[in-house]
Amino acid sequence: MTLRFLALARVLVLLCLPASSLAAERPARIVVDPGHGGAQEGATSPTGLLEKEVSLQIAHRVRAHLEKQLGAQVLMTRDEDQSMPLPERVEFANKQRPDLFLSIHxxxxxxxxxxxRVQGIETYFLSANASNATARAAADRENAEAPAAREARGDSTLAFILHDLARTEAHQDSSRLAYAIHQKLIAATGGSDRGVLQAPFYVLNGVEAPAVLIEVGYISHPEEGARLGRAEHQEKLAIAITEGVRAFLAEVRKRDAPKPPKVAAPATP
Incomplete structure (x- = not known):
């Protein structure tokens, strides 16, 4: 392996590192991803409320609070009811070099x-293996729109390796972000706590930043499904997500802040 190749590899890896460490130097850049859209309607409530509509409504509220409360720069994978394939969501996110990626479902x-019977809030971060049967079922449902093979995403072997390096760097922060948001959601809404879980969600796979997928409730439940369509409940969810992001960024900024140089003790005479 030549020195030139090694130097190039180092540069490529650095380019793929998560951007969370930059959050101390500028307003946080956050990509918000409203699930589904267009012909992909997602799940449906007993009264006909569509997941694609609820996720977009909540995403707009999250953007407004992130911008107002945190001064964040927020970009959305879709800003209206339109189809957007999962690979394009990942590609869009990575082009923005975000500090965080939030997918809302x-x-x-x-x-x-x-x-x-089943209701409650679940917050996910990426893993090759699902935490349990519930997590596997959620990933299977959300991944139903994904290409059947990795080749459909256009990955070369080198690109796949670099994506894997970036995911490894971001994985620990994804876990912290998931717990920070989840705790705020449960406290703010009083919803049933179904836990922070791991699963192989396609939309999280390849995002080169701390990334989480938030299942804000079960739209299929008669009562919770109705709540998800109400403006006041959507506001609670959006504010809680914002507060979770605030807590996470504060932790990251504290961790990544330059450490003061150690002062040598004066020599004893």
């Missing part, structure tokens, strides 16, 4: 019995 159960 509503959950659902498949059977009449479980739809009537």
């Amino acid at each position: 509503c959950n659902a159960m498949p059977t009449k019995r479980t739809r009537a």
Whole structure:
């Protein structure tokens, strides 16, 4: 392996590092991803409320609070009801060099019995293996729109390796971000705490920044599904997500702040 190749590899890896360490030097740059859109409607409530509509409404509120409360620069993968394939969402996010990536969704159960019973909030970060059957089912449902093969994303071997390096660097911060947001959501809404979980969500795979997917509630549940359509509940969710981001960024800034140089003790005579 030549020195020239090694130098190039170092530069490429540095370019793929998560941008969270930059958050101390400028306003945070955050990509908000409203799930589904266009022909991809997502889950449906018992009264016909669509996940694609709820996720977009909440995403707009999250953007407004992030901008107002944190002075963040917020970009959205979609700003209206339009189709946007999952690979394009990842590509869009990485082009922005964000500090954080937030994907907003509503959950659902498949059977009449479980739809009537299961409700609550789940927050996810990426893992090759799902935490449990619930996490696997959520990932399978959200990944239904994904290409069947990795080749559809156009990955070369080198690009895949670099993406993997970037994901490794961001993984620990993704966990911290998920816990920070989840705690705020449960405290603000009083929703059922279904935990911080890990699963192989396509939209999180390849994002070169701390990234989480937030299932803000079960739209399939009669009561929770109705709440998700109400403006006051959406505001609670948006404010809680913003406060979770605030807590995470404060932790990152404290961790990444330059350490004062150690002063040598005066020599004893």
